Amino acid sequence: MAPPGDSGSAAGHSTASSTGTGTRSAGTTARSTTRRRGADAPRALRATGAVDALALVVMLGAALLGFGPAWGSWTYLLPAVGGAVLGLAVAWCGAWRRWNLLTVTAVAITVYVLLGGPFALPATTVGGVLPTLETVRGLLLGAVTGWKEFVTTALPLQSFPELGVVPFLLLYVTALGAGTLAWRVRDAHWALVPVTVAFVAVILLGSILPAVPVVQGLVLVVVGLLWGAWRATEARLGERQVATAASIVATRRLRWHRARGGAMMLALGAVVAVVLVPVVTPATERVVLREQIVPPLDLHEYVSPLASFRKYAKEMTEEELFTVDGLPAGARVRLATLDAYDGVVFNASTGAGSGVFTRAGDQIATVAQGTPTDLTVTIGAYGGVWVPAVGALAGVEYAGARTEALGSTTYYNSTTGTGVVTAGLGRGDSYRLDAVVAPAPSEDALRSSRIEDEKLPAWTQVPDSVAAKAAQFMAEETDPVVRLDNLRTGLVASGIFSSGLETQLPSRPGHSAERIDTLLAADEMVGDDEQFAVALALMARSAGIPARVVMGFYPPEGWEEGTPFVATGADVHAWVEVPFAGYGWVAVDAIPEEDNKIKPEPKSDQVPKPPVLEDPEPPEEPADADAGEVDEDEKKDDAESKGFDWGLAAVVVASVAIPLALLALPLVLILALKARRRRRRREAPRPVDRISGGWREVLDVATDLGAPVTSGATRRESARTLTESFPAAATPTVGLARTADATVFGAGDPSPQDVDAYWTGVDSLVQGMRATLPRRRRVRAALSLRSLRGALPAWLPARLRHPRPSGRTASTPPPGPVTKPGDS
Numbered sequence: 001m002a003p004p005g006d007s008g009s010a011a012g013h014s015t016a017s018s019t020g021t022g023t024r025s026a027g028t029t030a031r032s033t034t035r036r037r038g039a040d041a042p043r044a045l046r047a048t049g050a051v052d053a054l055a056l057v058v059m060l061g062a063a064l065l066g067f068g069p070a071w072g073s074w075t076y077l078l079p080a081v082g083g084a085v086l087g088l089a090v091a092w093c094g095a096w097r098r099w100n101l102l103t104v105t106a107v108a109i110t111v112y113v114l115l116g117g118p119f120a121l122p123a124t125t126v127g128g129v130l131p132t133l134e135t136v137r138g139l140l141l142g143a144v145t146g147w148k149e150f151v152t153t154a155l156p157l158q159s160f161p162e163l164g165v166v167p168f169l170l171l172y173v174t175a176l177g178a179g180t181l182a183w184r185v186r187d188a189h190w191a192l193v194p195v196t197v198a199f200v201a202v203i204l205l206g207s208i209l210p211a212v213p214v215v216q217g218l219v220l221v222v223v224g225l226l227w228g229a230w231r232a233t234e235a236r237l238g239e240r241q242v243a244t245a246a247s248i249v250a251t252r253r254l255r256w257h258r259a260r261g262g263a264m265m266l267a268l269g270a271v272v273a274v275v276l277v278p279v280v281t282p283a284t285e286r287v288v289l290r291e292q293i294v295p296p297l298d299l300h301e302y303v304s305p306l307a308s309f310r311k312y313a314k315e316m317t318e319e320e321l322f323t324v325d326g327l328p329a330g331a332r333v334r335l336a337t338l339d340a341y342d343g344v345v346f347n348a349s350t351g352a353g354s355g356v357f358t359r360a361g362d363q364i365a366t367v368a369q370g371t372p373t374d375l376t377v378t379i380g381a382y383g384g385v386w387v388p389a390v391g392a393l394a395g396v397e398y399a400g401a402r403t404e405a406l407g408s409t410t411y412y413n414s415t416t417g418t419g420v421v422t423a424g425l426g427r428g429d430s431y432r433l434d435a436v437v438a439p440a441p442s443e444d445a446l447r448s449s450r451i452e453d454e455k456l457p458a459w460t461q462v463p464d465s466v467a468a469k470a471a472q473f474m475a476e477e478t479d480p481v482v483r484l485d486n487l488r489t490g491l492v493a494s495g496i497f498s499s500g501l502e503t504q505l506p507s508r509p510g511h512s513a514e515r516i517d518t519l520l521a522a523d524e525m526v527g528d529d530e531q532f533a534v535a536l537a538l539m540a541r542s543a544g545i546p547a548r549v550v551m552g553f554y555p556p557e558g559w560e561e562g563t564p565f566v567a568t569g570a571d572v573h574a575w576v577e578v579p580f581a582g583y584g585w586v587a588v589d590a591i592p593e594e595d596n597k598i599k600p601e602p603k604s605d606q607v608p609k610p611p612v613l614e615d616p617e618p619p620e621e622p623a624d625a626d627a628g629e630v631d632e633d634e635k636k637d638d639a640e641s642k643g644f645d646w647g648l649a650a651v652v653v654a655s656v657a658i659p660l661a662l663l664a665l666p667l668v669l670i671l672a673l674k675a676r677r678r679r680r681r682r683e684a685p686r687p688v689d690r691i692s693g694g695w696r697e698v699l700d701v702a703t704d705l706g707a708p709v710t711s712g713a714t715r716r717e718s719a720r721t722l723t724e725s726f727p728a729a730a731t732p733t734v735g736l737a738r739t740a741d742a743t744v745f746g747a748g749d750p751s752p753q754d755v756d757a758y759w760t761g762v763d764s765l766v767q768g769m770r771a772t773l774p775r776r777r778r779v780r781a782a783l784s785l786r787s788l789r790g791a792l793p794a795w796l797p798a799r800l801r802h803p804r805p806s807g808r809t810a811s812t813p814p815p816g817p818v819t820k821p822g823d824s
Helices: 004-071 074-097 101-120 133-151 161-184 188-205 213-239 245-280 305-315 403-407 443-447 464-474 480-494 513-521 529-542 632-642 646-682 687-704 715-725 727-745 752-771 775-782
Strands: 320-325 333-338 371-379 384-387 392-399 410-413 418-425 430-437 495-497 525-527 548-553 565-568 572-580 584-588
Touching: 004 074, 004 161, 004 188, 004 213, 074 101, 074 161, 101 133, 101 161, 133 161, 133 188, 161 188, 188 213, 305 333, 305 529, 305 548, 305 572, 305 752, 333 418, 392 403, 392 410, 403 418, 443 480, 464 480, 464 513, 464 529, 480 495, 480 529, 513 525, 513 529, 513 752, 525 529, 529 548, 529 572, 646 687, 687 715, 687 727, 687 752, 687 775, 715 727, 727 752
Parallel strands: 495 525
Antiparallel strands: 320 371, 320 565, 333 548, 371 430, 384 418, 392 430, 410 418, 548 572, 572 584
């Protein structure tokens, strides 16, 4: 018999052993449960991942519907849906394989480059599958610059399939982020954040016309809340999971009651939303980026076409510029609409009231009323960036060898109806226009209408004679329609038409403030379409009537509809447009009447008949006593008075003319040197030197006028300096400087048309700068030696080679000339 202690010890030992065994068994069970839960993690992912994927696909699908109005067709679904599917696939693989952030990012970029081509850029792939270098380049550039092009391109966007990179990338990144948060974050409802961001991004990138906003909003709210609540319930129940039969039944019952209650609440909310959303939603346009962002097209780089008006009318009268097939009767070919005036030139602008230039393709959204018309334009001798167009464009499609270059650089302003192709049009180019042409209203219809108030850019440097002449023509009228008619009638009745080809009363070209002031102040207003259209627009604006100038072409009298219109330089015209209620911008001509045109006088009128003289009365015979008596002194005096002292006359002429000639010789020499310098720059062997020489001519004229031109400054720095001295010429100065830089440092040589257009801008700018100074300062500038210091020979005195400029001391050296690359 064992002792109690022993028995107790044995019992204690047995109890301890049993307890230890139970402890080890519980630990083993816990470890087994841990391993089982780790092994079941992929299975749990598969169990809930399908529901997550379905919810995300539905919500992202509702978001991508917003691209429909902007794209114009359903072709955007391929890149958008493809991006969403690839993004979810990469997120699933990352959650399944437990990849870290760097691995997921690397895989996402690889998938974007290798698989993005078939969805976003299928035309650049081989067989629609294999990517090429062009595919990779398009995907990478589209990820950086595609967003800007997407919001600066004219709608619809289906004309530019390369823009499919934007919806593909947006849905790809959104799906990748939403899937990663749904499958790898404890609070899966955070996945709704990237989905909401996708909704907002689609709205900002789209158009002001919504797709199905009520359906999209309901899908996001209903599906998002239902899925988020379900995932939150799953997370809570998973933490408290008990492996008994009763607990499993209770859990299922709890899930069913919660799902049924949530579904009923969401259904009720959906019905309320469908009824109330259309009522409480304000009837205002949505805020989209394309209506807020001004495209990066700088029109100051291009010379106004109106500056070349006289060139077409005088030098290219018989040249075939372009041919238009399908032109309706009464329609006009618009080259450019010009609504900005700075006292030097009329130019096209962008901004408030002027619209914006957006990329245009074979389809352009338009709300213009009229007759749809198909036209074909073939370019001949015309060259430039301004696109000859008719009516309101609904699409432009190029043909020929330069199709891609022209199509990718075409911009259109639907507000002014002006098209620009930055690659430039040239001989042989052809394009088809899908246009909407509205018939011209009758004069009676316009009299019964009213002039609308349109916001236009502010005009500067308008001559004072404009308002005075407008008041004279308008008299006491207060109705804007009648005032406009009086202005037009006054110009037509009192003006004299001259295209510059006539020898009698020839008209000067240009439409600067000085030229218009001279036109309106003269007793005989002599000019052509250019001057009269600008004068009418300026007078209309001074009377509070919105007006803008249009340069273009239209057929002459006798042209038959249905035959091609071959536009020559003789068909160039300029007219004014005024907005009328119900008709939009209506063309108003201000060409003087035919009777007012200069006509050569008949020969009989040019040679006057000689006057008829009466026979003089015979003189009385002297008396016999005085007949034979003649004083000898009187005979001598008569002989001396009839003779002429040529020697004395020669001495007088020599003593006066020779000093005057010596005094005038330096002045003539200065003028001759400047003329020779300008001719050498204008006729330089290389076209690039002609452009840079034109800019050097501007700097030399500015130097002679007293403007501070810094030695060694760049063209743009010099342009900014000149704008401070001549504020009225700021726009053309900066434009000429940029054009010179682009030509000198760019690839290729400019065409002769580009050189002529550039020098036309130089002449207009120089004339504008001189017009800002008094006559005495202009004469001093013409005879100034400042711009000739670097070209004068060394043997001249230093005071002639380095004259002291005004405002400087004798010890201050004058600034040296600015040297530019390629200057002759």
